[in-house]
Amino acid sequence: MNYSRRPPRRSQQNTYGNIMKYMSILMVLLYFGFGLYVLLSSPKQIPFPKEYKIILGGLLLFYGFIRFVRAYQQYFKKPRRNEED
16 A cells, blocks of 8 residues: 555645635635724724724724735736746
8 A cells, every 4th residue: 555645636726725715805805894894883883982993993904905915916916927936
């Protein structure tokens, strides 16, 4: 019996890549959504001072934007000829 480790099949790699792509999109949407919710919520919904809500909401939106840029570069941008492995 041959117990050597085989490299993962291409279909397994594609499945993992697709799952990670959709998870990164989901996280971007969650950060954007939660950031907007914090910014636009009433004082009864989130009892923070307005300055803290602006800071927290802005940070969440900014981090969502950073996650979007990273996901776009990793999963959606086609590599250039000189950037190929």
